[in-house]
């Protein structure tokens with residue numbers, strides 16, 4: 140609202156420039172800021188950050204942070220700069236996404252009474268790691284921009300957390316990261332975890348050999364594995380609302396909906412509180428599972444349900460065994476939420492049911508059928524119809540009958 144008022148002042152000034160010339164210095168600054176739209180002004184703030192990062196100019200980067208920001212935010216922004224500088228960045232861009240949502244600042248003006256205007260547009264970071272990423276990794280940010288004395292600066296990245304819109308966090312938000320490189324992997328880690336990162340590099344290469352022998356479609360030649368220093372860091376990075384103590388590792392990629400539907404550069408995250416304590420073969424199997432996800436992301440579209448993703452990964456990583464009975468199964472394929480909530484026992488059952496369903500499909504239709512099913516469902520991107528309908532159609536093509544019949548056959552024939 141105050142932004143509109145400022146623009147009105149400029150319009151008047153444009154009509155009567157002599158009147159503007161007589162105003163005080165502070166007001167001239169306001170007029171200069173208002174000479175461009177707030178979108179353009181904020182784009183300049185983002186450009187200043189990108190430029191400062193390229194040049195290694197910490198002061199210029201931190202100059203984009205508002206004076207009234209909390210010490211915590213200022214310190215975190217400094218760490219982010221140091222962390223980003225420690226990465227082998229091939230490219231780094233910040234883009235305003237007002238095309239998605241124009242402004243999320245409603246109700247925030249009261250939080251920043253000293254500011255002339257508040258603006259909260261979604262911002263997207265797109266970046267590639269040199270020699271690793273062949274597509275962009277994409278992160279979303281919710282920066283609150285304040286107009287003060289004619290300049291826009293960032294005061295917070297957490298104002299929308301309580302409405303479920305946290306800004307992205309990466310390992311480099313906590314400071315400089317080190318890399319452990321092997322033939323196919325880059326393990327990003329806290330400098331304190333070098334020993335463990337070396338051990339993980341060896342395990343990952345062994346997991347890669349397994350992936351190569353099991354996955355009959357293209358696999359990435361370079362994979363990024365992130366080893367967080369603490370469980371809290373992992374929770375923030377994954378923006379997880381579920382209990383991480385039930386898991387050993389995660390594979391993730393964002394979705395780029397700009398044209399059609401594309402997965403962005405994938406990452407594997409290690410929950411090392413659990414993984415480090417596991418038997419070596421289980422660790423290997425875990426990496427094989429996650430690398431299967433990473434390879435499958437390129438084939439997957441919005442309609443691939445978790446039971447297909449997890450079933451394919453678990454069945455392949457588990458050595459492509461024959462179907463077996465799942466204790467306590469209700470004979471119904473699990474919904475997506477059953478993989479993260481409901482407690483350890485029920486989560487494990489969801490995985491086992493999915494694995495068993497894929498083993499059943501492979502036993503009936505051959506070893507390539509599980510991945511063929513994933514690719515068949517994944518091929519459908521913006522097609523109409525519900526996810527269930529798409530799964531049904533794809534099962535018709537790969538299995539020869541729809542979802543209801545497949546589920547019936549599987550639960551009867553496990």
Ligand SMILES: [Zn+2]
Pocket residue numbers: 428429432448449452
């Ligand atoms: Zn999985």
